Amino acid sequence: MYQDGFVEVTGGRVYYEIYNQDAAGTPVIILHGGPGTSTYSLKGLKALGEDRPVIMYDQLGCGKSDRPTDSSLWNIDRFVEELGQVREALKFDEVHILGHSWGTTLAAAYCLTKPSGVKSVIFSSPCLSAPLWEEDQKRNIAKLPADMQETIRRCEAEGTTDSAEFKEAIAAFSKEFVFRGEPDFEWLKVGAGMRNPEVYQTMWGPSEFTVLGNLKTFDCTSELKEIYCPTLYTCGRYDEATPETTEYYSSVTPNSEFHVFEESAHMPYMEEPEEYLQVIGDFLKKVDEKS
Template sequence: MYPPIEPFKTGFLKVSDIHNLYYELVGNPQGTPVIFLHGGPGGGCDPKDRCFFNPEKYKIILLDQRGAGKSTPIASLEENTTWDLVKDCEKLREHLEVDKWHVFGGSWGSTLSLAYAQSHPDRVKSLVLRGIFTLRKSELRFFYQEGTSMLFPEAWDDFIAPIPQAERKDMLLAYHAQLNSADEETCAKAAKAWTRWEMWTSKLHVDAAQVAMAENDKFALAFSRIENHYFINEGWMRDGQLLEKQSIDKIRHIPCIIVQGRYDVVCPATTAYDLKKVWPESTLHIVPDAGHSSREPGIAKLLVSATDKFSDF
C-alpha cells in the first residue's frame, strides 16, 4: 500500500433534509478521479483507505455513507437505503464536477459499487471489487445463521448471547429488535456483540485490535444498526438482482478486477465465483492465504496492483 497521506480538501454535502455526508479529497487534484466506497454499510472510511491508490496519479475521493463515519446524523436509519446511497454518489460526482471516475469497493462497498455501476454505467471507468457481497439470502444466512458459526464457535457463542434461546431461529430479526430498543443498555450491548462477531471473523488470523473496535460505542452502534437495517430489508433489491444477466449486461463493457480471499467467511468466495461466471470478461483473483479484510497482505497487494493498472486509464 502507498504511504499515509492527508486530504487536500474535506467537506460536507447535504443530500437530503436529514443527511449531511462527509467527504475528503486526497492525492493529485488534477489526477484521474476514483471513489472509494466503504464497507458495512455503516463502517465509514479509515485513513488507511487512502493508501490503495497512487497519490501522484489519482484524485482520491472518500465518502462516509449515510449514518456512518463523520456523516450526520450518526446511525440514522431514516431515508437510508441502497438506492439513496446510489443517488448520493451521483450527487457527489456532480458536486465535484467529475465526468467519469473509477469505482473501488469491498464487502458492502462491492455491493454498492455494482448497484451504482448498473445504475450509471456511463459514469464508471473501471471497477475494483473485493470480498464480493450481493446481499442474497443465502449469503446472509451463511454468516448470520449457520455457516461461519461452525468455524468460529466461541465467537458465535458471544454473538448469540444477547438473544433469548426462543428467538435464535432468526438472528437478523432478533437483533433488529434489540438494536432498535428504547432501552439504551439493551441497544448498546447488542451493538457491541454484533460488531465483535464481524471483527472477529474478518481476518484469516484473528486481529485483537480489530475486535477491540467493537468497544467504541459510537462506531458499534452505527455499524450494527445500519448493517442490520439493510439486511432485514434485503437491500431493497430482488434476491440476486445484482447478478442477473440483465444487470450484468449493463456493465459488461467496464473493465473489472475482483480480489477475493479464499477463506473469507464473511463474504464467502462462492459469490465472487458466481459473479465471474455471469461476467466472464471480468478478472478474478482468489488469494489462497487470506480471509475477508482488505488489510491482509495478499489482498492489499492485488488491490494496489489493480489500481495501478487502471491509473492511466
C-alpha cells in the same frame, strides 16, 4: 494536496476526504462497508493515491456525516443517488469505483444505472445477493464449534441477539471469517463511535447471518452481465464473502478478473495490506494504460 469538506445530498450532508487531489491518474472513489459504518477502517487505502486522487466519504448517517433520524432515508436507491450527488459535487467526470462488502452492493446498484465515466469497478469481498450471502453464512457457521452453532441459532430464533452469549458467538465467528489479525482496541473503540446501528438494522437486520432488513431480496446476480467496464473481484480465502461465491460473480461478469488473498478473511486491506494495495494498484494502472 489534501482536501476535505461536506457535500449536500438528499437528507443531509456527507463528509468527504480527497487525498493527492492534483495527481494525474483517474480518481478512485472508495465505498465503505456497513451499511452504517464509515471509511475509518479503510484509511490505509489513501496509499492508492501515489498516482491518482483517492476519494473517501462517510455515507449519510455514519462517521462524520450528518445523522438524520428519518429512517425512510435508509434504502439502497437513496444511497445510489447519494453517490451520484457526491460525484457531481466534486466534479469527477471519470472515476474508478472500489466498494468493500456493502460497498459492493452499492457499487453494483450504481453501475447498473449505467452512469457515464465509470472506467472500472472493484468488488472487494462482495455481497451482491442477500440470499447467497445467507446460504454462505450457514455453511460458515457449520464450521464453528457445536456450542457456538447452537447459540447463534437459538439467539436468532428467540430474538436475543443483543445477549452476551450471542456476542461471544459473534466474536468467534468474526475471528474465523471477518478479521484474523490481532485486535487493535483503540481502532475498535474509535470505529464503534463511527457506526450507526439504526442504518444497519433497517437495511440488514440484527446479525450478519440472516437478512431481515430492506436488503433481504437484493440480488443483482442476473444483471452482472450488464457491467461491461473492467471489473476486479477480490476476497480472502477465509472470507464470509466466500471465494466460491465471489468467483461465481466474476464468472458471469464480462471483462472481469478474480483474486483471492490467501491469508485473509473479510478485511484483507488490514490483514494483508501490502498485497491488497499491490493488487488493487496494479489493476487500476492497467485499466488507465489501456484507456
